[in-house]
Amino acid sequence: MTKITAAITAISGYVPDYVLTNAELEKMVDTTDEWIISRTGIKERRILKGAGLGTSDLGAPAVKRLLEKRGIAASEIELIICATTTPDYVFPATANIISDKVGAVNAFGYDISAACSGFLFALVTGSKFIESGQYTKVIVVGADKMSSIVDYTDRTTCVLFGDGAGAVLLEPNTEGYGIRDSILRSDGSGRAFLHQKSGGSVSPPSYKTIDNKEHFVFQDGQPVFKAAVTKMADVSAEIMEKNHLKSEDVAWLVPHQANKRIIDATARRMGVGTEKVMLNIERYGNTTSGTIPLCLWDYEKQLKKGDNLILAAFGGGFTWGSIWVKWGH
Numbered sequence: 001m002t003k004i005t006a007a008i009t010a011i012s013g014y015v016p017d018y019v020l021t022n023a024e025l026e027k028m029v030d031t032t033d034e035w036i037i038s039r040t041g042i043k044e045r046r047i048l049k050g051a052g053l054g055t056s057d058l059g060a061p062a063v064k065r066l067l068e069k070r071g072i073a074a075s076e077i078e079l080i081i082c083a084t085t086t087p088d089y090v091f092p093a094t095a096n097i098i099s100d101k102v103g104a105v106n107a108f109g110y111d112i113s114a115a116c117s118g119f120l121f122a123l124v125t126g127s128k129f130i131e132s133g134q135y136t137k138v139i140v141v142g143a144d145k146m147s148s149i150v151d152y153t154d155r156t157t158c159v160l161f162g163d164g165a166g167a168v169l170l171e172p173n174t175e176g177y178g179i180r181d182s183i184l185r186s187d188g189s190g191r192a193f194l195h196q197k198s199g200g201s202v203s204p205p206s207y208k209t210i211d212n213k214e215h216f217v218f219q220d221g222q223p224v225f226k227a228a229v230t231k232m233a234d235v236s237a238e239i240m241e242k243n244h245l246k247s248e249d250v251a252w253l254v255p256h257q258a259n260k261r262i263i264d265a266t267a268r269r270m271g272v273g274t275e276k277v278m279l280n281i282e283r284y285g286n287t288t289s290g291t292i293p294l295c296l297w298d299y300e301k302q303l304k305k306g307d308n309l310i311l312a313a314f315g316g317g318f319t320w321g322s323i324w325v326k327w328g329h
């Protein structure tokens with residue numbers, strides 16, 4: 001029987017209009033443009049403004065654009081998986097709300113929570129539904145409204161994050177294009193260093209949790225940085241070795257955009273030159289689940305059929321992983 005792979009047949013993204021610059025942050029907290037750029041590589045990030053708007057308002061426009069681009073009706077979509085850390089609600093899943101907003105009336109959907117590795121975890125999950133032969137049109141969305149859980153009085157986190165979404169369409173391919181291999185990992189002991197203290201079942205919302213600012217991202221930056229540098233680089237090198245890919249075989253590294261220094265370390269470990277590294281952290285900051293599809297969207301015109309892409313991420317949980325994609329169009 002011919003092997004089916006899940007090819008990415010369309011890609012799109014959406015970022016909100018409001019641009020939060022380093023200059024504006026300098027007025028909000030004790031920071032400088034120089035510190036932010038030299039320590040992270042970020043110059044600006046996008047923020048979704050407006051009451052009553054949530055992560056689905058980033059994901060839905062990305063999906064609408066995706067459908068238009070591929071020229072298919074929303075009713076043809078069978079499954080929508082949304083990777084997000086900032087769902088519209090605790091329940092129901094944001095994927096269901098996106099389905100409703102785009103008119104994907106025949107799709108089922110659910111969310112995946114794996115912090116900054118969420119898009120990779122969701123992409124692998126979606127690919128399995130295609131590889132099994134059960135479905136032929138699966139959408140994977142990575143969307144986060146990080147501004148909803150960022151404390152804009154905390155200089156150690158508020159400079160890092162932004163809002164945005166990206167989406168890909170997966171369809172079956174029998175010529176070997178698409179998601180070829182993946183390595184996904186998690187280590188729950190890392191939760192101490194990067195988490196949201198309250199709002200879940202361990203510590204439900206209360207006046208006290210709000211007064212103590214426990215509904216925001218908490219990050220102990222240095223341990224996360226050290227783990228990210230090691231794990232993202234290790235897993236990227238591992239997927240190359242496993243698939244006998246040399247650095248010259250890799251057309252693009254598509255890294256999670258948390259810190260330019262982490263990205264540079266990963267590229268060095270893979271032996272990949274900076275000209276092969278997708279980078280848009282300076283414009284969007286860390287959009288969590290959005291970073292990797294937003295990079296693909298930005299660089300799509302430069303991709304060629306047959307290019308080997310290594311997608312790599314590290315995030316809260318801890319979670320991390322890499323995916324080898326053979327670009328198919």
Ligand code: UT7
Pocket residue numbers: 030031032035036039040116155156157159220221222224225228257258259262286314315316
């Ligand atoms: O995407 C999910 C995974 N997350 C990551 O991968 C993030 C990993 N961590 C990082 O990227 C970095 O640790 C940060 C960018 C968060 C911080 O950079 P750092 O070089 O590790 O700085 P640091 O935390 O060691 O802080 C160094 C100094 C401190 O001051 P003192 O104690 O030396 O006086 C901080 O208070 O920099 C200070 N600092 C700032 N100064 C100006 C921290 N944030 C800022 C700021 N502006 N925004």
